[in-house]
Amino acid sequence: MTKPKIAPSILSADFNNLGNEIQMLNESEADFIHCDVMDGVFVPNISFGMPIVEHVNKVAKKPLDVHLMIVNPDKYIEAFAKAGAAWLTVHYETCQHLHRTVSEIKKNGMKASVCLNPHTPVFLLEEIISELDMVLLMSVNPGFGGQKFIPNTYKKVKQLKKLIQENNPNCLIEVDGGVNYQTGKELIEAGADVLVAGSFVFGSENPQETIHNLRNS
Ligand code: DX5
Ligand code: ZN
Numbered sequence: 001m002t003k004p005k006i007a008p009s010i011l012s013a014d015f016n017n018l019g020n021e022i023q024m025l026n027e028s029e030a031d032f033i034h035c036d037v038m039d040g041v042f043v044p045n046i047s048f049g050m051p052i053v054e055h056v057n058k059v060a061k062k063p064l065d066v067h068l069m070i071v072n073p074d075k076y077i078e079a080f081a082k083a084g085a086a087w088l089t090v091h092y093e094t095c096q097h098l099h100r101t102v103s104e105i106k107k108n109g110m111k112a113s114v115c116l117n118p119h120t121p122v123f124l125l126e127e128i129i130s131e132l133d134m135v136l137l138m139s140v141n142p143g144f145g146g147q148k149f150i151p152n153t154y155k156k157v158k159q160l161k162k163l164i165q166e167n168n169p170n171c172l173i174e175v176d177g178g179v180n181y182q183t184g185k186e187l188i189e190a191g192a193d194v195l196v197a198g199s200f201v202f203g204s205e206n207p208q209e210t211i212h213n214l215r216n217s
Contacts, residue, residue, distance in 0.1 A: 004188050005031035006211050007065050009198035012145045022059040028208040029215050032065035034196045039070035043143035050083040057084025069142050081108035089113035089136050102131050118150050122159040130168045140177030145198040149178025154190045161191030184214050
């Protein structure tokens with residue numbers, strides 16, 4: 001089995017010490033740095049926006065994987081490209097003209113990814129999957145770190161894998177929420193390529209070792 005890519009979510013990092021946390025990730029086996037942008041409207045929490053992403057990007061040596069949990073993401077595509085996002089994820093549930101949004105993300109030089117909430121079925125991506133670089137499946141309801149993994153996600157990963165194999169084999173499957181060694185292993189077996197992990201990495205005694213173990217388990 002190929003090794004998964006690991007995307008630690010800085011939502012669970014020490015914000016008083018963010019520069020050092022990013023340095024720590026630079027020296028780890030992390031493949032991406034996952035930035036959770038929340039607006040208090042689409043999700044019941046507010047995190048951070050472009051200025052923080054821009055500062056993270058100044059220190060980061062890994063590509064920024066920016067997850068937008070905001071309404072009207074189209075308004076901010078260019079701003080996040082300028083802030084340094086390499087990958088930009090928008091929620092299916094927030095986009096009325098998803099094809100246009102995905103095209104705009106690519107036009108701004110970023111990889112395009114679409115996220116599905118736990119209740120949103122995979123088949124809704126059938127007509128857009130060939131345009132995508134990645135699909136992000138939420139395995140918790142978005143808004144907070146440290147929540148319990150929703151097991152129905154395994155089924156969705158398998159359905160998505162099938163859709164991807166038939167239409168766009170290079171498209172990655174990323175899973176976000178409640179990832180630990182056990183859920184991570186089962187997600188990889190189901191077909192996931194990228195694991196987001198927040199509290200499991202930053203809450204551990206040795207985050208670099210946890211990233212290593214997640215990658216190699
Ligand atoms: C949740 C965020 C996640 C979150 C994951 O809305 O999108 O990226 O940081 O946190 P854990 O890994 O603690 O579930
Ligand atoms: Zn996220």
